[in-house]
Amino acid sequence: MGLLIGLCYDLKADNLKAGCSASEVMEFDNEDTIIGLEAALFQLGHQVERVGNGRELALRLAKGDRWDLVFNIAEGLKGRSREAQVPAVCELFAQPYTFSDPLTCALTLDKALTKMVVRDRGFLTAPFEVVSTTAEATAVSLPMPVFLKPVAEGSSKGITGHSLVKEREELVNTYQLLRQLFQQSVLVETFLPGREVTIGIIGNGSNSRVVGVMEVIFTGQAEAFAYTTLNKDEYLERVSYRLLIDPEPLAAQARHLALDIYHTLGCRDAARVDLRCDASGVLQFMEVNPLPGLDYIRSDLVIMGRLGGVTYTEIIAEILESAWQRYKC
Ligand SMILES: Nc1ncnc2c1ncn2[C@@H]1O[C@H](COP(=O)(O)OP(=O)(O)O)[C@@H](O)[C@H]1O
Ligand SMILES: [Mg+2]
Incomplete structure (x- = not known):
C-alpha cells in the first residue's frame, strides 16, 4: 500500500549556508543521501515529501499538516538531546514516525549514560570516567592506555589518531583539545x-x-x-x-x-x-x-x-x- 511519507533530515548544505561550521554539520546528510532514500521510497510505491529539519517539521505539524509516516533521519543541531527533537515533536502532534522514541534517542547520544544503563543490566563495557575539568583529567585513575572521545557526539566526531592515549600528560592535552573543540565533557575509557x-x-x-x-x-x-x-x-x-x-x-x-x-x-x-x-x-x-x-x-x-x-x-x-x-x- 502506498503511503504518504514526510522526510525529515538535516542537510549539510542547508546548515553550512545558515552559518554552521564544517564540524557542526559533520553528522548531517549530503543531498545524495536524501536523493537515494527518496528514490528507494518511490520505488517501494510511496509518495514522498521533503519536510526538512525539526523546526520545519514543527511548523508544518502546528499548521495541521500530517503524513502517514515521518521517515526521520534528522540528527538535530544543538544540545545533547538533539536526536530526540524530531521524535518528541512527532509525539507532541501524534504524528507516526520511524525509529526510536525521544527517551532512547536522547539517552544513547550520551555515551556515558548509555554505558551506565547497559552496565547496570549486566553487559560488559570498558571501564570509564567522564571528565569535565583539567583537574579531573589529571586525576583520572584508569590505567593507561585509554581512549578519549566527546561524550555526546556521533559519526566519529572527535575520534582521531590522538584518541588513543598512552601517557598521562598526553591525556590532559587531548582532553583540553576535545573540550575546546566540542564544548562538552570527555569520555575517558580503557582502550580496547x-x-x-x-x-x-x-x-x-x-x-x-x-x-x-x-x-x-x-x-x-x-x-x-x-x-x-x-x-x-x-x-x-x-x-x-x-x-x-x-x-x-x-x-x-x-x-x-x-x-x-x-x-x-x-x-x-x-x-x-x-x-x-x-x-x-x-x-x-x-x-x-x-x-x-x-x-x-x-x-x-x-x-x-x-x-x-x-x-x-x-x-x-x-x-x-x-x-x-x-x-x-
Ligand atoms: N574504548 C575504546 N577502545 C578502542 N577503540 C575505541 C574505544 N572507543 C571507541 N573506539 C574507536 O572509536 C570509534 C568511534 O567510537 P564510537 O564510540 O563508536 O563513536 P562514534 O561512532 O559515535 O563516533 C570506534 O568505532 C572504535 O574504532
Ligand atoms: Mg560508532
Whole structure:
C-alpha cells in the first residue's frame, strides 16, 4: 500500500549556508543521501515529501499538516538531546514516525549514560570516567592506555589518531583539545585493543533481526587502529569490511549481545550496535546508534546489507514496515 511519507533530515548544505561550521554539520546528510532514500521510497510505491529539519517539521505539524509516516533521519543541531527533537515533536502532534522514541534517542547520544544503563543490566563495557575539568583529567585513575572521545557526539566526531592515549600528560592535552573543540565533557575509557564489530538490527520485538555482524578491519593505510573520522571518510582505502558468520564464535556472541542491548535500550525499527574486544578477546559494548546512517553507498548498515545480499531498497522497506506495523497494532 502506498503511503504518504514526510522526510525529515538535516542537510549539510542547508546548515553550512545558515552559518554552521564544517564540524557542526559533520553528522548531517549530503543531498545524495536524501536523493537515494527518496528514490528507494518511490520505488517501494510511496509518495514522498521533503519536510526538512525539526523546526520545519514543527511548523508544518502546528499548521495541521500530517503524513502517514515521518521517515526521520534528522540528527538535530544543538544540545545533547538533539536526536530526540524530531521524535518528541512527532509525539507532541501524534504524528507516526520511524525509529526510536525521544527517551532512547536522547539517552544513547550520551555515551556515558548509555554505558551506565547497559552496565547496570549486566553487559560488559570498558571501564570509564567522564571528565569535565583539567583537574579531573589529571586525576583520572584508569590505567593507561585509554581512549578519549566527546561524550555526546556521533559519526566519529572527535575520534582521531590522538584518541588513543598512552601517557598521562598526553591525556590532559587531548582532553583540553576535545573540550575546546566540542564544548562538552570527555569520555575517558580503557582502550580496547581487540577486534571491532558493528551489528545492524532491523525490526521490533520478536521480529527483530540482525542484518549482519560486520567486522571493521583497519588496513595498513588506516591512520590508527580505530574508526576515526579520516578512516571512515576514506574507508575504501583505509578500512576493509567482512561479515562474520557462524561457526565463527564471535558472530553468534555479537549477534546475541547486540540484540539484547537493542531491546534493553528500547530501540525501535532499526539501530546499529558497536562492539569491540578487550585484550582477552571478550566483546565489550561501545555505543548504539538508533539513527543509523542510511546513505545508499557509504553507511555501515548499508555496506553490511550489501555484503549479505540485502539491497538498500530492501533495508528501507524493512525499516518502513517495522515502523508502520507499530502504528497499525
Ligand atoms: N574504548 C575504546 N577502545 C578502542 N577503540 C575505541 C574505544 N572507543 C571507541 N573506539 C574507536 O572509536 C570509534 C568511534 O567510537 P564510537 O564510540 O563508536 O563513536 P562514534 O561512532 O559515535 O563516533 C570506534 O568505532 C572504535 O574504532
Ligand atoms: Mg560508532
